[in-house]
Amino acid sequence: MILPRHLSAELLDALSYSRVINIVGARQVGKTTLVRDILQHGRFISLDDDALLEAIEDDPWGQLQRLVGELKDGPLVIDEAQRSGKLSLAIKRIVDLGDQMGQFVLTGSSNIFTTLHVADSLAGRILTLKLWPMTVAETMSRGPSKILDWAISKSPDLNDLPAPETATRADYVDLVLSGGFPGIRDLDNRRRQKVYFDYVDTVVDRDVSDIVRIRKSDALRRLLDQLAIRTGSELNISLLCKLIGVQRNTVEQYLDVLIRLSLVVKLGAWTSGEARREIKNAKYHFADTGIAAALRNLTPRSFDPDADPKALGGLLESFVFSELLRSAPYQDNGFRFYHWRDQRGREVDILAESANDMAAIEVKASSSVSRQDFRHLEWFAGEGPGKTRKVTSIVFYFGEEKLGFGERRYALPVSCLWGATRK
Template identity: 55%
Template sequence: MIAELTQALEAARVVNIIGPRQAGKTTLVRDIYKKGRFITLDNDATLTALENDPIGQLEALTQATDVPLIIDEAQRSKRLAMAIKVLVDARRRMGQFILTGSSNIFTHADVMDSLAGRVQTLPLRPLSAAEIYRAPPVTVLDWARHAENLGALPSPPPFTRSEVMNLVTRGGYPEIRPLGERARQKRYRAYIDSIVDRDVADILRVRKTDALRRLIDQLAVRTSQELNIQALCSNVGIQRPTAEQYCDVLERLSLTERLGAWASGEARRDVRHPKLHVLDTGICAALRNLGSDSFVADAHPAALGGLLESWVFSELRKNLPYQADTWRLWHWRGDRGRKVDILAESGRSLIAFEVKASATITPGDLKNLRWFMSEGPGRSWNTVGIILSLGDQPLSFGDRLFALPLSVFWAKGWKQG
């Protein structure tokens, strides 16, 4: 990430690092980057001074210095974006500001248009499995696009079911994941309370925070399912516009993501039936009071399936920037119960992923992917099918159809670039 930050500062006047609270943004810019002048808008006195005279304060802080001004928790200021616009229009030097925050302050249309080409946004998400295991980024999509056999696949490390359960239930927040289960779940629930009480308030005035908290609990239960707003409203006791507004805010805060439904024609892609993923499964497990013992070997796979699918989606999402090609992620559903959990698209290539919470692959597990690739909408595309499972060996079923262990997400032999 330091390399990306350095390159961005050489190419843009403002670098905007966004991601959920406690994902490591402040550590990155203050303790690792070790350059620039640092202020935080979590300090109420600093925030008040900046709101009263934003241009004057920024001019004083940046005068006679070539290092960037780092502004932490930038989303707390309502006037910061326009003040930065004035200053960077007057000064054409690259790398003037580094902003960090849980949401993007440059979302107002006028500011976005006037700062086009001047701001580079870098997302910072919780730790990936590769980062936890100190492995390189996972370029599985690049491998799959050209996959003819398993020869070019790095050797997936051996793992146990309990190791995967540990990864899924601990989540990726650096300060929280090392804690014991009880302390960790308590911290994650307190974290959500702080998001509702503080970060959401920076974006939207919420009259009934208890309703928002209930909605988040319901989304945790529904992770990896198609988002049914009407059922959500019924269970939470709110109106549809309110539910949609809350979902938008949670997505802006990088807590959830809606995954659109794919169709072979771009005009037919359906924004009305997205899947909803809670992006950190540690948070999701804590809100549902699920620990690693909730997924013992003889438990029904459905108890784990949705959580594991969201974990895989989040891992793919975190590794998208490291692929040689640009990919977009979708899900697909057809008639007769046919579906593809996650679909990655680049040009005329599709990678269709199914996630299985078991170690054994049966002929029935291959049915949807085979149909999608041979008779369904994937037949006219360059399509590869992959089942990700708790199995311990990569398998090829011919016709560009593979089963891979989940440990490919922390294998150490992936090629970069």
């Protein structure tokens, strides 16, 4: 059964006002399935066909002219577009000749319109849509979460949120381990780990080469292992260089590639201008916790009470962040994401900023919550750099009660991330 994706409505709408729709997302995230399910007309080609890829590389302008000329209705859909280094300029030439909306739909694991010249010349005529792994709401055939809009509303009311769902710690652990990749998330843990390992091998051996040639694929795999251990943490690049055995510029290049392939997300540090007091290091999150958990060989038993009590912390933070990130395009307000930390150790796990409004978010892998858990959030909003903003403080936790801890301070079950859906 094909589960509906939240991006479907946006894709259909984009066909009416954009010349080129460019759908970017990690391998096996569901891009091809989405397009085939939504588009009833047009022509579908895939650059996985080596003969077709070779023909386009030899004569991109002529081949695209021929394919477009053969169209009777609908767009030309080009799957695995990132495999061609000459496609973007040829598409630009064709788009320059007409004014047809929805003429091209591209899918790929990386964005082919990254060169400054092509991006600038197609400004206003190309729309890039990001398809992430599935949110929990999507796996339940529910609408997008609206919790960020709720957080920055004039007077957030707990009664406006749906009743939290009953979920145990084991239920949350299962969601973290499963991840959101269609066709993988429903496998049992042993098979899922094997598939995710094979998935990473394919990305390293094939997708990376579509972006850049690397000489040390084993070093890239070691970097992925280290990122899985450190997901949700600030990175010490110098330490990574020693652990992996490569130079700093190589690590930075590899990080950039993993970001472009949508495997890793860089969460920048929010700064107020008090440069001497604030830490500016970025955090790095695995875009999907299922892959991170598999690379660490984690199983449900890894999170037993007598196991490592810190094993879940970073993964849960990445899980919450990924749910918020994936729901952001469907809010009525635009959001940018950051984290914040100062030199005294005060920190905010996730900051969601919309103009002068902010949601300051702490993630806690516990079924209980107290005012003490708000201490950094309270300082940030009341005495710290957030005091000039309208800040709503939220602690996500494993409990089942929605709780208020004073003005614009709330403790919410993690399940609110897929309960607060669009009406």
